[in-house]
Amino acid sequence: MGVIRFFGQHKGAVALVMVLLLIKAGCELAIPVLTSQIVDVGIAQSGVEDVDALEGLKAAGVDLFPLQMAYLLRIGGFMLAFAAGSMALDVAVGYVSSRTGAKIGRSLRSRLFNRVVAFSDAEINQFSAASLITRGTNDVVLIQNVSTMLLRMVLYAPILAIGGVVMVMATNPELGWIVVVAVAVVFSVIAVLFRFTLPRFKIMQKLIDKVNLVAREMLTGLPVVRAFNREGYEEGRFDGASLKLMRTQLFTNRAMAAMMPAMMLVMNLTSVAIVWFGSAGVAAGSMQTGDLIAFITYAMVIIMGCLMMGMISIMLPRADVAAQRINEVLATEPSVQDPVSVSATASNRVSAEGDFGRPSSGALTPPDESGRVSAPVEDASRPSPARGARVVFDDVTFRYSDEGDPALSHVSFAAEPGQTLAIVGPTGSGKTTVVKLIERFFDVTAGSVSVDGVDVRAMPQADLRAQFGYVPQKAFLFEGTVASNIAYGGGAGGEAVSEDVIRGALSVACALDFVEAREGGLASPISQGGANVSGGQRQRLCIARALARKPRAYLFDDCFSALDYATDAKVRAALPGWTEGSTVILVAQRISTVLSADRIVVLDEGRVAGVGTHRELMETCPEYREIALSQLSEEELSGECVEGGAR
Numbered sequence: 001m002g003v004i005r006f007f008g009q010h011k012g013a014v015a016l017v018m019v020l021l022l023i024k025a026g027c028e029l030a031i032p033v034l035t036s037q038i039v040d041v042g043i044a045q046s047g048v049e050d051v052d053a054l055e056g057l058k059a060a061g062v063d064l065f066p067l068q069m070a071y072l073l074r075i076g077g078f079m080l081a082f083a084a085g086s087m088a089l090d091v092a093v094g095y096v097s098s099r100t101g102a103k104i105g106r107s108l109r110s111r112l113f114n115r116v117v118a119f120s121d122a123e124i125n126q127f128s129a130a131s132l133i134t135r136g137t138n139d140v141v142l143i144q145n146v147s148t149m150l151l152r153m154v155l156y157a158p159i160l161a162i163g164g165v166v167m168v169m170a171t172n173p174e175l176g177w178i179v180v181v182a183v184a185v186v187f188s189v190i191a192v193l194f195r196f197t198l199p200r201f202k203i204m205q206k207l208i209d210k211v212n213l214v215a216r217e218m219l220t221g222l223p224v225v226r227a228f229n230r231e232g233y234e235e236g237r238f239d240g241a242s243l244k245l246m247r248t249q250l251f252t253n254r255a256m257a258a259m260m261p262a263m264m265l266v267m268n269l270t271s272v273a274i275v276w277f278g279s280a281g282v283a284a285g286s287m288q289t290g291d292l293i294a295f296i297t298y299a300m301v302i303i304m305g306c307l308m309m310g311m312i313s314i315m316l317p318r319a320d321v322a323a324q325r326i327n328e329v330l331a332t333e334p335s336v337q338d339p340v341s342v343s344a345t346a347s348n349r350v351s352a353e354g355d356f357g358r359p360s361s362g363a364l365t366p367p368d369e370s371g372r373v374s375a376p377v378e379d380a381s382r383p384s385p386a387r388g389a390r391v392v393f394d395d396v397t398f399r400y401s402d403e404g405d406p407a408l409s410h411v412s413f414a415a416e417p418g419q420t421l422a423i424v425g426p427t428g429s430g431k432t433t434v435v436k437l438i439e440r441f442f443d444v445t446a447g448s449v450s451v452d453g454v455d456v457r458a459m460p461q462a463d464l465r466a467q468f469g470y471v472p473q474k475a476f477l478f479e480g481t482v483a484s485n486i487a488y489g490g491g492a493g494g495e496a497v498s499e500d501v502i503r504g505a506l507s508v509a510c511a512l513d514f515v516e517a518r519e520g521g522l523a524s525p526i527s528q529g530g531a532n533v534s535g536g537q538r539q540r541l542c543i544a545r546a547l548a549r550k551p552r553a554y555l556f557d558d559c560f561s562a563l564d565y566a567t568d569a570k571v572r573a574a575l576p577g578w579t580e581g582s583t584v585i586l587v588a589q590r591i592s593t594v595l596s597a598d599r600i601v602v603l604d605e606g607r608v609a610g611v612g613t614h615r616e617l618m619e620t621c622p623e624y625r626e627i628a629l630s631q632l633s634e635e636e637l638s639g640e641c642v643e644g645g646a647r
């Protein structure tokens with residue numbers, strides 16, 4: 001059972017709960033014995049256990065009242081002590097089991113979070129963000145609650161049921177058949193419930209996924225929904241998902257709700273049967289009234305024990321579904337992995353001379369079964385003496401999925417330290433994919449991406465990414481302040497980012513003026529996702545965040561197109577002073593943005609259509625010429641060419 005495995009790390013708590021429950025069961029099973037003594041001895045025999053002695057005392061005319069009171073107070077005292085003990089133990093068991101359940105929940109949440117953070121886009125898409133959220137919240141809460149209940153009930157139910165049977169056999173075995181019939185009825189009711197509710201319990205988690213998915217999509221795309229007047233349609237879609245969930249929950253809740261009255265009926269009928277058949281024994285003198293009362297109590301204890309076991313058998317499969325869903329995530333290895341081996345081998349070095357286009361002289365150690373490669377970690381983690389990083393694509397082919405067309409085919413180029421490499425191409429040509437491969441959000445399907453001659457798969461991801469200042473195409477900010485967002489990644493060397501650096505970065509990104517105009521300046525609040533700043537402002541803050549890192553290479557993924565032409569020109573004019581010495585890889589739509597780049601790579605349908613300076617490409621690359629002419633006139637282009645040229 002999946003859920004039981006989660007108790008592995010809490011054996012101490014389980015053992016403690018077991019001991020406490022054993023004592024508690026002892027207390028509870030003792031109370032009916034005391035009840036029968038009060039009835040049979042305390043009341044019927046005036047507190048004198050020996051019948052002959054009682055007769056003697058009566059014959060001698062002794063006042064029996066003080067004896068009776070003393071007996072009742074003594075046994076009543078015991079009963080109170082057992083009841084109080086049972087209550088205290090119940091509190092202790094509740095405390096330990098809730099604590100253990102909460103710890104299991106916390107550990108699962110943190111393991112899930114760590115695993116999901118390590119996932120590449122491929123795994124996130126495989127599960128869907130909505131399902132991952134349901135698994136990390138709803139499924140974990142379910143397991144937490146079931147774990148707590150299991151601890152309280154799974155051990156207690158059999159103890160109670162077995163203890164009850166022993167006491168019943170000791171009290172009056174002849175009436176045992178009534179208990180057997182009652183237990184059979186209880187299990188039959190549970191079996192029927194099990195048969196009808198279990199399949200619905202199993203699909204419930206999927207339906208919750210679906211509701212989350214629709215709600216998430218609708219909330220994210222709310223402006224579009226409103227703009228296209230599709231509120232009614234979206235409400236219908238949400239209602240559909242919600243209705244299915246409601247119907248399923250109603251069915252299971254009704255079934256579970258029907259169980260309690262059914263069980264009460266069984267219990268009451270059992271009591272009636274015991275009194276009916278037991279009274280004959282009392283009348284015949286073969287059974288005492290107290291024993292009959294105790295018998296009824298033990299029968300109830302047994303039925304309760306069986307009921308608890310039945311409830312557990314219904315709850316467990318549902319929790320198991322949740323456990324499976326969580327285990328599925330935990331068992332999924334991220335497709336992008338850190339290298340396993342730390343042995344530095346010369347063969348891991350890709351030719352630093354940039355002999356792309358042909359097989360590298362020093363071939364990479366092939367990935368092992370899990371897709372990992374051996375790593376020259378010493379090389380990877382040691383900061384390169386050079387300020388700028390040399391990024392080389394060597395015959396890279398990449399597919400997002402095994403079945404799909406390649407997003408990149410045989411792409412080769414090199415970005416040199418201290419230089420600006422621009423990537424242009426029509427939409428969907430693979431520009432963003434190039435940047436994602438440099439950051440190693442995905443691994444190449446064939447070929448290699450290397451930084452300073454080391455394959456990116458051969459260095460720890462954190463070390464690799466510490467070398468870059470990345471600006472994504474879709475600007476994203478975190479809830480906090482302007483300053484906390486700019487200092488988000490810290491410096492490339494792990495150092496804190498000073499206020500001077502923050503201001504400097506904001507100034508280069510043309511964001512300082514608007515930030516200072518906001519109330520609170522650097523401390524002004526930013527809401528989740530950066531919703532309280534404009535698209536262009538958000539993009540400028542993202543640029544400043546990358547600049548503040550002062551990394552070895554900047555990766556600007558089409559981030560200038562969100563800026564107006566004047567701001568774009570201003571940022572580009574200020575950039576070289578800040579990025580001097582670092583490598584700049586710049587994805588752009590606008591030709592004016594890339595004119596002054598040292599080298600431009602033209603991508604077309606995932607292939608390299610040309611590499612060179614603006615001037616070279618205007619002469620040699622028809623695809624580039626076409627893009628350039630679609631944006632600027634011949635005169636503008638030749639003027640810009642003379643002005644910009646190669647830096």
Ligand SMILES: Nc1ncnc2c1ncn2[C@@H]1O[C@H](COP(=O)(O)OP(=O)(O)OP(=O)(O)O)[C@@H](O)[C@H]1O
Nearest residue numbers: 121400401407425426427428429430431432433434
């Ligand atoms: N996560 C993904 N899963 C599957 N295919 C994808 C994914 N992301 C991109 N693609 C596909 O890969 C190809 C290249 O996409 P990419 O985003 O790199 O293009 P781009 O040149 O950056 O486009 P744009 O200029 O519009 O941003 C496209 O055909 C796109 O449909």
